Amino acid sequence: MKHLAEYRDADTAGRLAADIRLLVTRPWAIMEVCGGQTHSIIRNGIDQLLPAEVEMIHGPGCPVCVTPLEVIDRALEIAGRPDVLFCSFGDMLRVPGSRGDLFRVKAAGGDVRVVYSPLDAVRLAREHRDREVVFLAIGFETTAPASALAVKLARAEGLRNFSMLVSHVLVPPAIAAIMRSPGTRVDAFLAAGHVCSVMGTRQYAPLAARLRVPIVVTGFEPLDLLVGIRAAVAQLEAGRHELENAFPRAVTERGNEPAQAVIAEVFAPVDRAWRGIGTIPGSGWRLSDAYREFDAEARFGVADIATAESALCRSGEVLKGAIKPRQCPAFGRECTPRTPLGATMVSSEGACAAHYHYGRIHG
Amino acid sequence: MADPDFTGLSCPAPLRDHPQVVLGHGGGGALTHELVTHVFRRAFSDPLLDSLGDAAVLDVAAQLPPGGQLAVSTDSHVVRPLFFPGGSIGDLAVNGTVNDLAMSGARPLVLTAGFILEEGLPVGDLVRVAEAMAAAARAAGVRIVAGDTKVVERGRGDGVYVTTAGIGVVPPGVAIDPAGIRPGDVVLASGTLGDHGMAIMSVREGLAFESTIISDSVPLHGLVAAMLAACPTIRMLRDPTRGGAAAALNEIATLAGVGIEIDERSIPVRPPVAAACEILGLDPLLVANEGKLLAIVPAEGAAAVLAAMRRLAQGRDAVAIGRVVAAHPRLVVMRTAIGATRVVPMPIGEQLPRIC
Numbered sequence: 001m002k003h004l005a006e007y008r009d010a011d012t013a014g015r016l017a018a019d020i021r022l023l024v025t026r027p028w029a030i031m032e033v034c035g036g037q038t039h040s041i042i043r044n045g046i047d048q049l050l051p052a053e054v055e056m057i058h059g060p061g062c063p064v065c066v067t068p069l070e071v072i073d074r075a076l077e078i079a080g081r082p083d084v085l086f087c088s089f090g091d092m093l094r095v096p097g098s099r100g101d102l103f104r105v106k107a108a109g110g111d112v113r114v115v116y117s118p119l120d121a122v123r124l125a126r127e128h129r130d131r132e133v134v135f136l137a138i139g140f141e142t143t144a145p146a147s148a149l150a151v152k153l154a155r156a157e158g159l160r161n162f163s164m165l166v167s168h169v170l171v172p173p174a175i176a177a178i179m180r181s182p183g184t185r186v187d188a189f190l191a192a193g194h195v196c197s198v199m200g201t202r203q204y205a206p207l208a209a210r211l212r213v214p215i216v217v218t219g220f221e222p223l224d225l226l227v228g229i230r231a232a233v234a235q236l237e238a239g240r241h242e243l244e245n246a247f248p249r250a251v252t253e254r255g256n257e258p259a260q261a262v263i264a265e266v267f268a269p270v271d272r273a274w275r276g277i278g279t280i281p282g283s284g285w286r287l288s289d290a291y292r293e294f295d296a297e298a299r300f301g302v303a304d305i306a307t308a309e310s311a312l313c314r315s316g317e318v319l320k321g322a323i324k325p326r327q328c329p330a331f332g333r334e335c336t337p338r339t340p341l342g343a344t345m346v347s348s349e350g351a352c353a354a355h356y357h358y359g360r361i362h363g
Numbered sequence: 364m365a366d367p368d369f370t371g372l373s374c375p376a377p378l379r380d381h382p383q384v385v386l387g388h389g390g391g392g393a394l395t396h397e398l399v400t401h402v403f404r405r406a407f408s409d410p411l412l413d414s415l416g417d418a419a420v421l422d423v424a425a426q427l428p429p430g431g432q433l434a435v436s437t438d439s440h441v442v443r444p445l446f447f448p449g450g451s452i453g454d455l456a457v458n459g460t461v462n463d464l465a466m467s468g469a470r471p472l473v474l475t476a477g478f479i480l481e482e483g484l485p486v487g488d489l490v491r492v493a494e495a496m497a498a499a500a501r502a503a504g505v506r507i508v509a510g511d512t513k514v515v516e517r518g519r520g521d522g523v524y525v526t527t528a529g530i531g532v533v534p535p536g537v538a539i540d541p542a543g544i545r546p547g548d549v550v551l552a553s554g555t556l557g558d559h560g561m562a563i564m565s566v567r568e569g570l571a572f573e574s575t576i577i578s579d580s581v582p583l584h585g586l587v588a589a590m591l592a593a594c595p596t597i598r599m600l601r602d603p604t605r606g607g608a609a610a611a612l613n614e615i616a617t618l619a620g621v622g623i624e625i626d627e628r629s630i631p632v633r634p635p636v637a638a639a640c641e642i643l644g645l646d647p648l649l650v651a652n653e654g655k656l657l658a659i660v661p662a663e664g665a666a667a668v669l670a671a672m673r674r675l676a677q678g679r680d681a682v683a684i685g686r687v688v689a690a691h692p693r694l695v696v697m698r699t700a701i702g703a704t705r706v707v708p709m710p711i712g713e714q715l716p717r718i719c
Contacts, residue, residue, distance in 0.1 A: 010628075013701040045703020094712075116568065116643075222701045338711055358705040 007221030008044070016226035017049040023233045024053045029185045030232050031178070031321055033171055034140075034192030035062025035350070036220050042354040044222045054233060057185065057321035058351035060174055060274060061192055063139040064091050065343040065350045066319065068273040069309055071167045072097035074302040075136050078165065079105045079112050081300070085128055087121035088136040090114040095346045098307045118143075118150035118164075125154060125162035133159075134296045137166045142194040144168045144285060145259035148266035151287065151294050163296040166286055169272055171195050172203045173283035178320055179211045185321050188232040190218040190225070193247040200255025205243040212241045219247040266291050275343050276309065276316030315342030318351050325352040332356060384484040389514030402486070403476075403510055406493035407500070411473075411508040419473070419508035421530075426472055430535030434469035436460055437528040445488060445522050447566045449559075449578030453495025455653055456525035458580050459604070461503045465584035466600040466656065468539050468591055469531030474500065475509040476527050481520030492523060503582035505529070531584075537591055541659075544598045544619035548687040549665040551658040553586060553672060554579070554680040555631045556608050560650035561639045570643075574635045581654035586677040593671035594664030601657045606710050609648040611657050612695045613709040619659075623695045625685030625707070648697075649710050659687060 032038055038058040041047055047056050060066050076097045079086035086102070093102040093114065106112040111131075115121050118135050125133035137147040147164065154162040171192060178184055191204055196217045208215040214235035218228025228246040235242060245251055265288065272284025287295050297303040313335065314328040325331050325344070335341040337353050344350040387394040404412055411419040427433070438459040445452045457474065464471045476496065480489065500507050558579040565576050583602065590597060599619075603611040608630075616623045632640075632647045640647045654677065660668050665683060672678030685697075695707040 008700045010700060010702045043699070043705060044701050045699045045705050046701065048703040049701065116570075337708075357708040 007219075007223045009223065013049060013222055013226055016223065016230055020054060020226070020230050020233055021051045023230065023237055024051050025237060027053045027055065028187045028233060028236050029055045029057050029321065030188045030190060030229060031057040031059040031186045032190040032218070032225070033059040033061040033175065034190075034195070034220075035065065036194065037190060037192065037218065037225060038062065038351055038354055040220050040222065040225060042358040045358075046222055046225055049226070050229065054229065056229075058318070058354070059178070059189075059321070060277060060319040061140065061171070062344070062350050063143070063169060064095055064346060065315070066169060066274040066277065067092070067095065067138050067167050067343065068275045069097060069307040070273070070305055071138075071165065072101075073099070073307045074297060074305050075102065075165055076100065076105055077302050077305060078134055078296060078300045079110045080108070081110075081132075083132050085111045085113065085124055085131045085133045086136070087113050087115045087124060087133065089116075089138065091346075092136055092138065095343055096340055118147045119153065122150050122153050122157075122159065122162060125159045126157065129159075129161055131161060132299075133162050134300075135162075135164045137164045137168060140169055140171055140192065140195050141199045141263070142192075142197075144263050144267065145198060145256070148262045151266050151291050152262065154294060155291070163294050163299050164287065165296040166267075167272070168267065168285040169274065170269075170283050170285070172207055173280050174274070175207060175215070176211060177277070177280045177283070179213055181320055183322060186213070188214040188216070188236055190228045190232065191215050193217055193219040193224070193250055196245075196247070196251040196255065198256050198259050200260075201243055201245055201251060201253050202255075208241055208243045214241050215243050217243070217245045217247050217251050219250065274319075276313070276319050278316070310341040313342035315344040315352065318344050325355040328352070382486060384480045384482055384486060384489065384514055386482050386514050386516065388480065389512060395512060398486075398512060399510070402490055402493050403512075406490070406497040407507040407510075408497075409506050409508055411506065412510070419475075421473060421508070426532055428532075428535055432533040434464050434467045434531040434533050435528070436463040436467075436531075437526065438463055439524065439526040441521060441524050442563065443521050444566055445492065447578055448562050448575050450580040450653075451492060451495045452523060452525055453492040454499045454578075454580045456527045457496050457499035457503060457505070457507075458582050458653060460527040460529040461505055461582045461584060462602045462654075462656070464529050464531035465582070465587045466539075466602055467531075467533060468537040468587060468600070469533045470584055470588065471503060471505040471529050471531040473506045473508045474527050474529045476507055476525060477511045478513070479520055479524040479526075480512065480514045481522050482514055482517040484522050489523060492525070496525075499582070503584070536595060539597055539600060541599045541615065541619045543596070544615070544621055544659055544687055545661070546621060546687050546689040547662050548598055548659050549662055549683050550612070550623060550625060550685040550687070551660060551665065551669060551672070552608070552631060552682055552684045553583070553656045553658070553678045554654075555633045555636065556603070556652060556655065557632055557636045557640065557647035557650035559653040560607065561636045563651075564643070565639060570639070572635055572639055576633075576635050576639060579652060579654035581677055583654065583656055583677055586656070586672060586675050589671045589675055589678075590658065590668050593667040594660055596661055596664060597668065598659040598661065603652050603655060603657055605651050607647070607649040607651055608657060609646070609695070609707050610710055612707065615657075615659060616695050617693050619687075620692050622688040622691040622693070623685060624688050624698065625695065626698045627700045629682055629684045631680055631682055648707060662686075
């Protein structure tokens with residue numbers, strides 16, 4: 001807890017905010033990629049400490065938010081089967097598919113369980129050999145190593161009743177897609193510290209050079225975020241566009257190489273649809289050919305389930321930074337955390353939910 | 364021929380040897396009677412219970428001073444696991460209803476207890492639950508005077524559900540009324556927040572932390588009596604159980620049509636609870652408590668109430684965490700540790716652990 005208090009110190013936060021005010025001479029839009037960063041910014045009110053020139057745009061980094069509707073629908077279909085024990089991270093349970101959410105499947109008799117790690121799902125498969133145990137594997141590079149390990153473990157133990165519905169996504173292709181999308185307003189990125197602690201920073205230096213955009217690897221505590229924002233503003237004001245590591249206590253250039261190795265063995269790159277954004281080439285992982293037998297989509301024949309999004313929901317534009325949550329006509333009316341139309345309103349990390357919960361007094 | 368003599372006849376099947384609850388324990392016959400006698404009456408040992416009438420008859424007049432009022436409340440308890448660090452469903456069942464009564468300023472007199480047992484529940488577990496209830500009732504100075512037992516089939520319950528109802532006496536002159544809440548009133552917390560919910564979650568999910576998190580289940584009516592003695596015009600009391608402090612404060616703000624402003628740095632949270640919440644992505648303000656209260660008190664009485672609270676074990680860590688404001692009616696707003704502000708929303712349903 002000592003470490004938490006250190007990185008939440010009000011005086012230091014005030015000094016960092018003053019630094020940023022001194023540095024800034026004109027408007028800049030900075031996108032924090034990770035949903036955990038969005039959550040921390042809103043929860044701690046970091047945006048209120050920033051000068052008016054610095055605008056934070058909440059990026060597509062909430063894995064719950066960007067999981068496409070059809071994956072949710074496939075999950076609902078599988079979880080509703082009587083022979084299935086369906087495992088998911090907690091905040092996926094409330095994400096609406098086109099016919100309800102996992103909570104409703106559970107209420108209707110489906111065996112849906114919250115797990116904290118994919119390895120818990122493997123344990124359930126070991127304990128329930130007569131049931132099909134399915135894990136909904138979502139998340140960025142941060143959660144992928146644990147998913148990969150779970151599949152390896154299932155194979156090593158010969159657990160033929162274990163499978164995975166995989167919807168893992170990757171940060172660098174998303175950054176590239178956002179920079180290339182017409183009308184993008186992003187001047188700099190805060191890259192996700194947790195992702196980089198796994199993958200290292202090597203992928204990001206060429207990306208910053210090619211896209212001519214500053215990328216600052218940033219942590220999640222209030223002071224981490226302010227340090228990251230200060231570094232991004234300093235680069236922008238100086239006309240630089242480089243990779244910078246503002247989270248060196250957790251992130252190295254090479255990252256966690258054993259984790260990268262297990263990912264490379266179990267997963268292979270695939271074009272992935274992002275909810276509200278569309279398909280981004282090479283932006284996801286699927287099970288590699290060597291591990292295809294653990295693919296739940298094939299095992300349960302749900303690969304052809306395809307679904308359209310709500311016509312009212314503009315979460316795609318929110319995710320790209322084109323509009324603020326409040327600029328969506330459905331925000332706070334048809335779409336609230338109790339009746340979410342798009343995933344950005346579902347997760348506590350979603351940009352719309354964060355604005356709805358924490359931003360109401362600031363208009 | 365003489366009439367046959369049945370007086371010496373007894374069934375050779377031993378009734379008491381069931382190590383587990385069977386459906387027959389809820390049948391109203393001999394098995395039920397044995398369970399009541401050997402588990403509940405033995406644990407609760409109250410003459411009113413021993414009378415085994417269909418209702419307990421109370422001499423209220425002796426308990427009720429002129430101008431006093433009766434308070435009635437009920438609370439159902441479902442918790443998994445039944446036993447956890449710092450307590451059990453038995454403690455919760457007694458303290459839950461005692462505290463609901465206490466929040467109206469009442470001194471609890473008697474409780475009733477209804478049990479729904481799941482076939483297969485070890486009778487030993489039921490004995491432990493009943494003994495925990497008896498101990499909690501003794502500690503709270505309340506009698507358990509009536510009860511009921513039903514049994515459901517295996518797989519249709521969670522071991523045991525306990526519903527308690529209670530009657531208490533509100534002393535004359537006590538009128539806790541949210542209509543009196545005014546801007547400037549002070550928000551007090553009787554101690555650290557989030558202990559009970561995180562104790563349950565760490566056991567339920569098999570999460571091991573460096574130090575065990577202990578539930579805070581305790582009766583609060585003694586604390587409330589001391590607070591009322593220090594300041595009879597306390598506006599409102601709430602025990603922040605399900606939904607935590609966030610739900611309780613939002614209820615108060617909505618009920619009274621006022622804004623509430625709290626200060627994140629003044630909110631007491633034990634380090635292991637804060638650490639567990641960080642790991643799971645939970646907010647301690649949304650986590651349940653079973654032995655804490657929040658109070659809205661007039662500014663001029665706040666110091667006296669705090670001093671009175673801190674003299675008792677249940678209020679040793681009491682602090683002021685915020686105040687009532689005229690701005691942003693019906694919203695609870697928190698000044699964050701780094702000096703910004705955010706809304707503390709009413710929780711929707713279950714708090715879900717965040718993915719990363």
